[in-house]
Each structure stands twice: as C-alpha cells, then as structure tokens.
Amino acid sequence: MEPDRELDDIARQVIGAAIEVHRHLGPGFLEAVYEEALAVELTVAGVPFLRQVPVSVTYRGKPVGEGRLDFLAGGLLIVELKAVESLSALHRAQVLSYLKATDMSLALLINFNVPLLREGIIRVIRSSPLDNGTNRQDAEVAKDG
Numbered sequence: 001m002e003p004d005r006e007l008d009d010i011a012r013q014v015i016g017a018a019i020e021v022h023r024h025l026g027p028g029f030l031e032a033v034y035e036e037a038l039a040v041e042l043t044v045a046g047v048p049f050l051r052q053v054p055v056s057v058t059y060r061g062k063p064v065g066e067g068r069l070d071f072l073a074g075g076l077l078i079v080e081l082k083a084v085e086s087l088s089a090l091h092r093a094q095v096l097s098y099l100k101a102t103d104m105s106l107a108l109l110i111n112f113n114v115p116l117l118r119e120g121i122i123r124v125i126r127s128s129p130l131d132n133g134t135n136r137q138d139a140e141v142a143k144d145g
Helices: 005-025 031-043 088-100
Strands: 047-059 061-072 077-082 106-111 121-126 137-141
Touching: 005 031, 005 061, 005 077, 005 106, 005 121, 031 047, 031 061, 031 077, 047 088, 061 088, 077 088, 088 106, 088 121
Parallel strands: 077 106
Antiparallel strands: 047 061, 061 077, 106 121, 121 137
C-alpha cells in the first residue's frame, strides 16, 4: 500500500532537507551532528517535526520497554538517521518495528555516511496494520528528483 499524498509530500520535503544537509556536510560525522543539522534544515523548510520521540513497546498488553524515534515529521513520518558504513537488515528491522509500535505506514531510513545521499535513503513501507514484518517489507532506494 502506497502512502497518501500528504505523507508522500512530507517524505519528499524531509529527503530534500537531508540532501541539503549532506550537500553541506558530506559523509564522515557522527549521527548526532546530522540530527542537529537536519533539525535546522527542517525548521528552515517549515516542516513540522519532533525529535527523540519516545515509543512504548508492549508485549501481551504490558509495557516492556521504550524506543526513540530520531524524528517524527508532520506527525506522520518516522525518520531514522544513521552514519554507518552500510545499512543492514537490522537497521530495516528496527524501523519496521517502530512502524508497528506506532501503527504508522512509512519511514525513511537515512544513512549520511555515503558519497551520494540518494544511495543512503531507504523508504520502509508497512504494507498493512496486520503486517507483523513476516508478510512483506518494501524497501526501496529513494530517488532525489
């Protein structure tokens, strides 16, 4: 299931802001630097966001822990940042778990430690509210265009 137009527009704005950050800073910094810079760029672009949003994790209806979203853009889009050599299946699983825990449908997984940022952006789509991660996970490299 593809995201609706509003969600897709927010994703495009976030990708544009991330590209701008990468254009100025390039690869090589710690994740925290990119988080601060992306917050500045999203503010300049007028994209509403929250940072380090707590996400409750439950098991059999009982709270068992908490995760943190790097960004929640427009109240609809999870943005998870990395500054690693390469994104792994574990990074995708983390984002999919956040989607399930928040009952949201789209997240961006962004790795700033790449020569061209478009190679470090993955859209993770939760195909349905019933998707527990074993049915289908769409991950596609976003195009900056």
